[in-house]
Amino acid sequence: MKFYITTAIDYPSGEPHLGHAYEKLCADVMARWHRFLGEEVFFLTGTDEHGQKIMKAAKKNGLSPQEFVNKQSEKFRELCLKWNISNDRFIRTTEEQHIRVAQNIFKKIYEKGEIYLGKYSGLYCTDCETFYLEKDLKDGKCPIHGKECEQLSEESYFFKMGKYKQKLIDYLEKNEKSIYPKGKRTEIKNRLREELRDLSVSRSSFNWGVPVPINKKHVQYVWMDALINYVSGVDYPNGENFKKFWPADVHLIGKDILWHHTVIWWSILMAAGIELPKTVLVHGFINTSSGEKMSKSKGTVIDPLELAEKYNIDAVRYFLLREIPFGEDGFFSEEALIKRNNDELANELGNLLNRTLSMIERYCNGKIPSGKMDSGLAAKLELEKIKKHMQEFELHLALGKIMGFAKSCNQFINEKKPWMLSGEKLENVLYSLSEALRVIGLLLQPFLPQTAEKILKQIGAEKGKIENCKFGLLKGGEAVEKGKILFQKIQTE
Ligand code: ME8
Numbered sequence: 001m002k003f004y005i006t007t008a009i010d011y012p013s014g015e016p017h018l019g020h021a022y023e024k025l026c027a028d029v030m031a032r033w034h035r036f037l038g039e040e041v042f043f044l045t046g047t048d049e050h051g052q053k054i055m056k057a058a059k060k061n062g063l064s065p066q067e068f069v070n071k072q073s074e075k076f077r078e079l080c081l082k083w084n085i086s087n088d089r090f091i092r093t094t095e096e097q098h099i100r101v102a103q104n105i106f107k108k109i110y111e112k113g114e115i116y117l118g119k120y121s122g123l124y125c126t127d128c129e130t131f132y133l134e135k136d137l138k139d140g141k142c143p144i145h146g147k148e149c150e151q152l153s154e155e156s157y158f159f160k161m162g163k164y165k166q167k168l169i170d171y172l173e174k175n176e177k178s179i180y181p182k183g184k185r186t187e188i189k190n191r192l193r194e195e196l197r198d199l200s201v202s203r204s205s206f207n208w209g210v211p212v213p214i215n216k217k218h219v220q221y222v223w224m225d226a227l228i229n230y231v232s233g234v235d236y237p238n239g240e241n242f243k244k245f246w247p248a249d250v251h252l253i254g255k256d257i258l259w260h261h262t263v264i265w266w267s268i269l270m271a272a273g274i275e276l277p278k279t280v281l282v283h284g285f286i287n288t289s290s291g292e293k294m295s296k297s298k299g300t301v302i303d304p305l306e307l308a309e310k311y312n313i314d315a316v317r318y319f320l321l322r323e324i325p326f327g328e329d330g331f332f333s334e335e336a337l338i339k340r341n342n343d344e345l346a347n348e349l350g351n352l353l354n355r356t357l358s359m360i361e362r363y364c365n366g367k368i369p370s371g372k373m374d375s376g377l378a379a380k381l382e383l384e385k386i387k388k389h390m391q392e393f394e395l396h397l398a399l400g401k402i403m404g405f406a407k408s409c410n411q412f413i414n415e416k417k418p419w420m421l422s423g424e425k426l427e428n429v430l431y432s433l434s435e436a437l438r439v440i441g442l443l444l445q446p447f448l449p450q451t452a453e454k455i456l457k458q459i460g461a462e463k464g465k466i467e468n469c470k471f472g473l474l475k476g477g478e479a480v481e482k483g484k485i486l487f488q489k490i491q492t493e
Contacts, residue, residue, distance in 0.1 A: 003034035003041045004245035006230050008253045008261075009048040009091065012072035013057035016079045018286050018332055019254065021304035022320055026283055026395060027252045028085045029321065032446035033390050035086075038465050042245045044233040045080065046091030047073040051222030053126050055208040065208045069094055075305070082308035083317070084449055091233045093210075093225055101232035102225045103213040106201070109159065109271045110214055117215075120156040120200045123149035128256075129222045131200060144256050157202040157218060164267035165196040171266065177279050179262060180393060181327045184255070184282045188262050199224075199264060227265045231274065248277040255282050281393060284329040286320075302332060314448040315341040315487060318399075321447060326395045338490045345451075349406050349440075350486035352413075353455055356433040357482045359418055363426060368460065370476025371424070371431025378432075378471050380408035381439060387466075395447075402443045409436045434459050434480075435471045442469050451486060458483050 007027045010020050024045055031043035049069040058068035073092055080087055091098060109115050122131045125142035132142065132149055142149055169192050172178060172185060179185035202218035203209065209219025230248055234241035253261050261280045269276050288302065307316050319337040322344070324330030360368060382401050389398035418429045441455035442464050456463055460478035 001037075001039040002245055002249075003031070003039045004234070004248045005031050005034075005041070005043050005250045005252065006233070006248055007045040008257060009046040009093065009226055009229050010076055011051075011053060012047045012049060012069055012076055013053050016076050016304055018302040018304050018307070020076070021079055021083055021307075022286050022324075023252060023254065023283060024080060024085045024087075025083060025317055025320060026326065027250075028083075028087075029395055029446050030250065030252070030390075030393075031086055032449065036442075036446055036466055038467075040244070041088070042234060042241060043087045044089050044091060044230070045085070045087045046089070046229060046233070047076050047093070048222070048226040048229075049073065049092055049094045050209040050219070050225050051129050052203070052206055052208070053129055053222075055206060056126065058208075066094065079304055082305055082313065084313055086449075089233055091229050093229055097235070098229060098232040099210050101236050102210045102220060102228045104237070105228055105231075105268070105272050106210075106220055106224065107213045108273075109268070110157075112271060114160045114271045115157050115201065116160070118156060118158045119153070120158075121153040122151075122200075124152045125149045130260075152205070154203065154205045155218075156200040156204065157212065157215075158198040159201045159224070159268070159271070161199040161264065161267045162196045164270055165192060167270060168192055168196075168263060168266060171276065172262075178276075179258070180279055180281045184258060188258065191259070192263070196263070199267075223260055223264060224268070227260065227268065230265075230277070236274075247275045249279065251277050251280045253280065253282060254285060256285075258282055282327065284324060284327055286324070286330055286332050288332055311337065311341070311490075312487060314451045315345055318345055318448055321395055321399050322403075324396065326393055335492070338492055341487055342489045344403060345487040346485075346489045348403065348410060349451075352406050352409050352433075352440075353437060353458060353486055354482075355410075355413060356430070356437060357458060357480050360430055360434070360480050361482060363418070364430060366480055368434045368474055368476055368478045368480060369427035369430055371428040373435050373471040374412070374428060374432040377408065377412050377436060381405050381436075381469075383469055386443065399447050402440060402447070405436070406440055409433060409440075412436075431474070431476065434478075435474055438474060439469050439471065442466075454483060454486060457481065 005027050007023050027043060031041050034041045054069060055065050058065040061068055077090055124131050125145060125147060127145040127147060128142060136143060141147055172189050179188060201221045201224040202212050203221060204218045207219055209222060210225045212218040212220055234245045236242045251261055266276050319340050322340060323336060360366060386398045386401045416429045418426055421429060437455060437459050438461045441452050444452040458481050460480055
């Protein structure tokens with residue numbers, strides 16, 4: 001089995017924000033989960049470096065567009081490192097190889113007679129890099145950014161997107177999982193009831209873009225360049241990775257770019273004769289606790305690199321994954337993060353490890369005793385439900401079930417009172433707790449990779465895959481190695 005997952009590629013016109021980090025985090029958990037299932041995974045992320053928005057930002061910073069994106073894209077790479085994102089490739093749309101593929105696809109569609117030269121007049125939002133019709137505007141402004149749109153008029157190539165309308169509707173009808181969650185699929189189906197216009201796919205009033213292969217006075221429209229990263233990232237058309245991994249299993253994106261990833265991307269693929277991705281998966285937006293929508297252009301941004309310096313990154317990952325039901329919008333606040341760190345990570349998970357290891361040290365000379373897994377405790381692990389939640393992209397529920405099991409283990413200690421036991425009874429309890437911790441450690445690998453590694457190391461177990469999540473694999477006699485506390489409680493004044 002293979003699993004190919006992508007995130008949107010970020011505009012490096014500004015600094016990375018929490019929304020960027022959140023998207024990479026969710027994709028990371030899914031990529032790691034599928035590796036955990038034993039599948040061959042390819043995980044792609046990167047930066048979207050062409051277009052007017054980048055050009056304007058470069059100018060503002062007194063740099064050439066190329067110098068500017070070189071500098072900015074490093075910050076997004078650093079974000080991946082600091083947040084422990086396990087991407088297999090970081091693609092930049094200014095890479096030669098990507099540019100070649102973007103041109104190849106443009107040319108292919110042109111040669112099929114699906115692209116023609118015309119003139120565009122319309123309203124353009126540079127922040128979205130998208131044309132709008134008068135009726136789409138909110139109070140005369142961009143519906144996403146609330147900014148004035150520019151009136152543009154220039155020579156442009158057009159892709160005959162309009163003629164794909166029925167094909168797109170049929171595809172949506174037939175493929176239930178093509179857009180997830182369900183409501184988003186309905187949203188696109190409804191929008192497709194209206195007229196579908198041809199798409200302007202080139203710009204001629206500036207030059208920071210992929211040159212149109214048939215007319216060097218034009219550059220490819222930034223979306224006609226950026227979307228193609230999903231196939232250039234696996235070396236379309238002849239690369240091994242393309243053959244092995246395409247079609248993508250999941251394109252993970254935010255709700256503001258759903259139209260681009262379905263109607264635009266799918267019709268480009270249809271025109272180029274390339275298979276369509278299996279699922280476009282939409283996550284929610286993160287807002288700050290003041291209720292303000294986080295937005296680069298409005299400057300209400302939380303710096304995810306600073307967060308990674310300030311807190312244990314697994315506490316940040318945990319907070320976002322548990323706090324926000326996947327697919328819905330959510331709030332970020334440091335107070336709520338600290339509360340979950342203290343109540344759930346320190347008090348439940350950290351405490352469970354600490355108590356268990358202390359007892360093994362005290363009563364069993366630091367070696368896991370051989371024993372029998374307690375069937376009552378074993379039954380508290382809802383492995384099938386965890387798998388099902390992951391299949392349905394309910395990351396928050398899967399993680400909730402794993403943490404629920406840790407809570408059951410703490411209750412088990414309170415009920416069994418091992419400090420009152422001796423002999424076989426004591427050994428069985430400590431063995432059961434070690435086994436439970438081993439399975440918790442394994443299951444946490446996709447979510448909190450550093451913490452999982454620490455847990456497994458401290459109880460003398462190996463990293464492993466889903467098939468190791470059954471009880472009875474520890475033999476007894478493994479030396480435990482109590483390490484530093486997993487999660488420090490954070491004091492608030
Ligand atoms: O749209 N919360 O780039 P981008 C959660 N380059 N996610 C958010 C968010 C928030 N507050 N704000 C933005 C682009 N996002 C294009 C994509 S793909 C071929 C080209 C998400 O930097 C947003 O929905 O504006 C998108 O999925 C991603 O961050 C990058 O946004």
